Amino acid sequence: MMPIKATVISCEKENEQVSLLTFDISMPNAKPGQFAMVWLAGEDEKPMSIANASPLKFAIANAGEISQKLSSCKKGDILFVRGPYGKPFEPIGKKWLLVGGGYGFAPLRFLASEGAKSGKTIESVLGARSSKYLMKPSVGKMHITTDDGSSGTKGNVLAVLEPLLQKEKFDCIYCCGPEKMMLAVAKLAKTHKIRSQVSIERYMKCGFGICGHCAMGGWLSCIDGPTIDGEEALKYTQFGKTCHDRAGTEVEI
Amino acid sequence: MADLTTSLCGAKMKNPLVLASGIRGNSAGLLIRAAKEGAGAATSKSCSLLAREGHKNPSALEFDSYMVNAIGLSNPGVDAEVHEISRAVKEAKIPIIASIYAGSSEEFALVAKKMSQAKPHLIELDASCPNIHSEGKMFSSSPESASEIVRAVKKDVKNIPISIKLSANVPNIGDIALSCQRAGVDCITAINTLPAMIIDVHARRPVLANKYGGLSGPAIFPVALRSVNEIRNSCSLPIIGGGGVTSGEDAAAMLMAGANAVSVGTALYYHKNAFAKISDELQSYMNEQGFSKISQIKMQN
Numbered sequence: 001m002m003p004i005k006a007t008v009i010s011c012e013k014e015n016e017q018v019s020l021l022t023f024d025i026s027m028p029n030a031k032p033g034q035f036a037m038v039w040l041a042g043e044d045e046k047p048m049s050i051a052n053a054s055p056l057k058f059a060i061a062n063a064g065e066i067s068q069k070l071s072s073c074k075k076g077d078i079l080f081v082r083g084p085y086g087k088p089f090e091p092i093g094k095k096w097l098l099v100g101g102g103y104g105f106a107p108l109r110f111l112a113s114e115g116a117k118s119g120k121t122i123e124s125v126l127g128a129r130s131s132k133y134l135m136k137p138s139v140g141k142m143h144i145t146t147d148d149g150s151s152g153t154k155g156n157v158l159a160v161l162e163p164l165l166q167k168e169k170f171d172c173i174y175c176c177g178p179e180k181m182m183l184a185v186a187k188l189a190k191t192h193k194i195r196s197q198v199s200i201e202r203y204m205k206c207g208f209g210i211c212g213h214c215a216m217g218g219w220l221s222c223i224d225g226p227t228i229d230g231e232e233a234l235k236y237t238q239f240g241k242t243c244h245d246r247a248g249t250e251v252e253i
Numbered sequence: 254m255a256d257l258t259t260s261l262c263g264a265k266m267k268n269p270l271v272l273a274s275g276i277r278g279n280s281a282g283l284l285i286r287a288a289k290e291g292a293g294a295a296t297s298k299s300c301s302l303l304a305r306e307g308h309k310n311p312s313a314l315e316f317d318s319y320m321v322n323a324i325g326l327s328n329p330g331v332d333a334e335v336h337e338i339s340r341a342v343k344e345a346k347i348p349i350i351a352s353i354y355a356g357s358s359e360e361f362a363l364v365a366k367k368m369s370q371a372k373p374h375l376i377e378l379d380a381s382c383p384n385i386h387s388e389g390k391m392f393s394s395s396p397e398s399a400s401e402i403v404r405a406v407k408k409d410v411k412n413i414p415i416s417i418k419l420s421a422n423v424p425n426i427g428d429i430a431l432s433c434q435r436a437g438v439d440c441i442t443a444i445n446t447l448p449a450m451i452i453d454v455h456a457r458r459p460v461l462a463n464k465y466g467g468l469s470g471p472a473i474f475p476v477a478l479r480s481v482n483e484i485r486n487s488c489s490l491p492i493i494g495g496g497g498v499t500s501g502e503d504a505a506a507m508l509m510a511g512a513n514a515v516s517v518g519t520a521l522y523y524h525k526n527a528f529a530k531i532s533d534e535l536q537s538y539m540n541e542q543g544f545s546k547i548s549q550i551k552m553q554n
Contacts, residue, residue, distance in 0.1 A: 039460075218285055
């Protein structure tokens with residue numbers, strides 16, 4: 001599909017690292033967990049998790065050359081987007097626990113607001129390195145963790161998640177963040193016999209299943225994912241361990 | 254029930270469908286996946302002597318009847334790829350075709366020699382990638398340059414059959430195929446993507462970061478049929494024919510044009526279970542027409 005012109009109407013600083021861009025267009029069929037290819041014409045194009053469909057929003061972290069340029073966009077700047085691509089999170093049950101690490105919380109916050117609209121009970125665990133890197137909260141009850149203890153519970157998301165799962169039942173855990181964190185969360189969910197879904201995003205070229213760059217074994221993040229059942233993900237020895245670099249060489253995460 | 258089995262350069266195939274090079278990448282996991290999805294054989298994405306990151310994004314765009322890509326031959330390099338191909342040969346349970354790319358005939362011979370350690374069933378010489386013109390002329394553009402790389406590779410690799418992938422963007426694909434046959438090649442693969450570009454009139458720029466790319470998908474199917482038929486009329490080698498095949502009837506037409514096996518690439522974007530769909534449709538067509546074997550699928554004289 002051809003990219004669609006999208007003008008930035010606001011650029012809000014979420015934290016030290018992340019800007020939340022809002023556009024003058026909507027992607028009404030986009031669901032939480034899906035992504036769009038975002039093109040800064042003449043520069044580069046990157047897959048971005050959709051942070052909101054109407055109006056279209058992306059939470060862009062200042063990481064890497066093109067992301068830095070995208071995250072420093074101002075009101076009136078023009079980008080070109082195509083999508084949505086990929087498989088959205090599957091709604092399971094009524095009581096959801098969202099677990100987000102860093103800017104991985106962006107698609108979960110979109111999931112939280114969509115879930116709340118359809119009567120789901122939402123609770124979230126949001127982790128970051130420090131208070132400076134915390135994303136804005138979602139609807140529902142929030143638990144905060146920071147590695148340095150500058151906000152909320154000291155430690156990573158597991159510091160809150162383990163005791164929480166001891167005393168409460170959830171229908172599904174939705175998780176997005178660093179892959180090693182998602183691996184730990186998927187294992188923990190399995191131990192507690194709770195369904196989980198994780199969102200595995202990898203370096204992509206085409207975005208629609210042709211180039212093979214985003215593969216985890218025989219699974220393709222762009223068309224089979226990015227969302228995947230946690231137990232299914234655990235079957236892949238590469239999950240949380242290795243991915244492909246720009247040339248397609250398998251490298252450690 | 255019509256029998257879909259066939260063979261290509263000595264390799265037995267459960268059906269004539271071959272995963273085309275460039276689709277689904279370099280890794281063993283994805284070649285094994287193609288086998289599980291019902292491919293009769295699978296070709297890896299081309300690999301070069303050294304690792305390449307390929308072009309920047311946007312590197313591919315998809316439309317209703319065509320796709321344009323300029324991935325730019327990203328690959329981990331032949332030494333890493335040999336491990337992937339070895340694993341695929343052992344685990345995929347279908348013939349594996351290793352595609353290689355190089356910038357000179359000497360380098361083609363070197364990469365082919367290295368790749369032969371993985372013991373693929375066939376090595377395909379990517380002599381016609383349209384996305385890297387700035388890095389050198391397309392080898393398949395003349396009978397001389399195409400046959401030169403065939404000779405160089407055949408001199409160094411004697412234990413594995415060699416195919417050469419040709420471009421339809423020439424006035425004489427039949428002559429080029431014939432010259433490759435005379436140079437000793439064992440098989441012809443045709444066609445590669447066709448030179449193309451996409452312009453976004455709102456951005457007022459070419460969309461592909463590389464500006465130019467290769468056209469594939471249903472839009473190129475009639476071009477592929479004619480090219481394969483011209484090759485069949487000029488040379489007697491087995492042909493892996495493809496370009497825009499998305500249905501069993503397309504595959505039957507490709508076989509009638511003169512192909513011995515049919516490559517399937519962009520169809521994987523259009524249909525989630527492309528191999529199963531195309532082979533089921535081909536079988537239905539054969540049953541309907543009273544063809545019991547693949548070799549019977551021919552045009553009327």
